[in-house]
Amino acid sequence: MIAIVDHGMGNLGSVENMLRRIGADGRRTADPDEIKRADRLVLAGIGAFDGAAARLREIGLMDVLNELVLERRVPVLGVCLGMQLMARTSEEGSHAGLGWLDAEVRRFVFRDGPTLRLPHMGWESIQPVRPSPLFDADDQDLRFYFSHGYHLVCHDPTDVAAVSTYGYEFAAAVHRGNIVGTQFHPEKSHHFGMDVYRRFLRLPGSA
Amino acid sequence: MIPRVVPALLVQDGALVKTTRFADPRYVGDPINAVRIFNDKEADELVLLDIAATRSGRDPDEAMINEVASEAFMPVAYGGGVRDVQTATRLIQLGVEKVIVNSAAVDAPDRVEEIARHLGSSTLVVSIDAKRRDDGAFEVVTRGGTHETGLDVRGHARRVVGLGAGEILLTAVDRDGTRQGYDIDLVRSVSTLVDVPVIACGGAGSLADLEAVVRIGGAAAAAAGSLFVFHGRHLAVLITYPSYEERERLFRRDD
Numbered sequence: 506m507i508a509i510v511d512h513g514m515g516n517l518g519s520v521e522n523m524l525r526r527i528g529a530d531g532r533r534t535a536d537p538d539e540i541k542r543a544d545r546l547v548l549a550g551i552g553a554f555d556g557a558a559a560r561l562r563e564i565g566l567m568d569v570l571n572e573l574v575l576e577r578r579v580p581v582l583g584v585c586l587g588m589q590l591m592a593r594t595s596e597e598g599s600h601a602g603l604g605w606l607d608a609e610v611r612r613f614v615f616r617d618g619p620t621l622r623l624p625h626m627g628w629e630s631i632q633p634v635r636p637s638p639l640f641d642a643d644d645q646d647l648r649f650y651f652s653h654g655y656h657l658v659c660h661d662p663t664d665v666a667a668v669s670t671y672g673y674e675f676a677a678a679v680h681r682g683n684i685v686g687t688q689f690h691p692e693k694s695h696h697f698g699m700d701v702y703r704r705f706l707r708l709p710g711s712a
Numbered sequence: 713m714i715p716r717v718v719p720a721l722l723v724q725d726g727a728l729v730k731t732t733r734f735a736d737p738r739y740v741g742d743p744i745n746a747v748r749i750f751n752d753k754e755a756d757e758l759v760l761l762d763i764a765a766t767r768s769g770r771d772p773d774e775a776m777i778n779e780v781a782s783e784a785f786m787p788v789a790y791g792g793g794v795r796d797v798q799t800a801t802r803l804i805q806l807g808v809e810k811v812i813v814n815s816a817a818v819d820a821p822d823r824v825e826e827i828a829r830h831l832g833s834s835t836l837v838v839s840i841d842a843k844r845r846d847d848g849a850f851e852v853v854t855r856g857g858t859h860e861t862g863l864d865v866r867g868h869a870r871r872v873v874g875l876g877a878g879e880i881l882l883t884a885v886d887r888d889g890t891r892q893g894y895d896i897d898l899v900r901s902v903s904t905l906v907d908v909p910v911i912a913c914g915g916a917g918s919l920a921d922l923e924a925v926v927r928i929g930g931a932a933a934a935a936a937g938s939l940f941v942f943h944g945r946h947l948a949v950l951i952t953y954p955s956y957e958e959r960e961r962l963f964r965r966d967d
Contacts, residue, residue: 515804515805519807522785551804551809551832556830586832624908626879627757627909690809693809
């Protein structure tokens with residue numbers, strides 16, 4: 506079972522629909538015991554960083570998630586805000602993130618070149634920059650749906666699995682051991698996104 | 713990034729319809745079937761508007777929205793009867809990516825601000841229906857074009873961005889269903905004023921119209937109804953959507 510962590514801030518129905526479409530058993534839950542029994546975790550979400558981080562603490566999930574991901578090495582996929590929550594801090598708020606990645610979340614600022622419209626909204630191509638479980642070496646013309654005004658800045662460049670460009674290059678996907686994350690929405694990116702979820706299911710589990 | 717091409721689907725009492733100048737809804741078919749076809753064609757995004765919800769004081773049809781969301785592996789923006797953050801949150805949890813507010817942005821701006829604060833600007837689309845007045849200025853109309861607000865479109869656009877709108881869906885009421893082309897002046901007057909994406913709607917009759925509203929109008933996305941649901945001189949119902957290669961050729965020319 507794949508636990509779709511329900512922190513009350515997200516398009517979790519979309520993730521559930523996608524997992525069902527590819528034949529996986531995804532369940533929205535905020536119940537720590539059910540989450541502990543999951544083989545895999547999806548941390549999705551939209552909305553504001555502080556709201557989601559505060560909610561995870563409030564419902565007592567921070568410690569549970571830390572134990573599962575850092576100690577038991579359960580595979581986890583973070584999507585959009587879910588990936589950003591894996592950082593230490595965010596310019597969008599004052600709450601601490603999960604800190605699984607040595608990274609921070611910053612708002613798009615266009616210092617050189619024209620000021621682009623925000624949020625960054627629409628289909629964008631991405632380029633894998635190193636081998637990762639999410640993409641195949643022969644993948645070409647990868648396109649995904651983005652919807653965000655903030656992006657992840659990784660202090661360890663080896664965490665970055667793929668990049669995209671909006672005014673400048675930013676991390677489109679990350680990978681570190683059992684942790685993967687995408688700034689884009691694979692559950693809303695047609696067959697491109699289905700491939701990402703299928704590959705997440707193949708990420709070696711802890712058992 | 714190639715500008716988005718967005719089918720705009722209108723529903724009324726569970727049926728897919730298409731209006732002309734916001735009137736005379738013509739039955740087009742079953743919304744779920746249309747969503748499935750656009751999904752097979754890998755459309756960029758869908759706009760789904762329940763045109764009767766606000767006028768008849770109804771809440772969004774959650775069963776229908778849930779069914780649409782489970783068939784759509786592309787983002788769906790839903791509008792119609794979204795008046796507060798509780799409703800918006802429920803719809804997002806059902807699986808739509810964005811909520812669209814229109815009348816509420818005029819009648820209850822504080823509630824719209826609350827939606828943006830709780831769900832984030834990327835989740836909030838404010839829809840503005842514009843009518844050209846005799847003096848050439850554009851006026852905001854609400855409640856399906858039936859209520860004149862006296863508000864100037866540009867001032868209203870600026871205000872809703874201040875409330876936290878992440879996108880503006882801008883519809884020229886006089887062009888709706890006419891296939892005469894977008895009102896490029898209208899789109900340009902707003903896209904040059906705000907720094908959020910503007911989705912243009914109303915009047916698309918050809919792919920060249922989509923290109924024009926992006927290139928000249930400055931739209932970040934081009935939405936269309938009739939263009940994608942009617943075919944030929946006799947307007948037979950046939951759902952079409954340009955392929956990625958066609959969209960790329962259209963928008964990447966001379967780039």
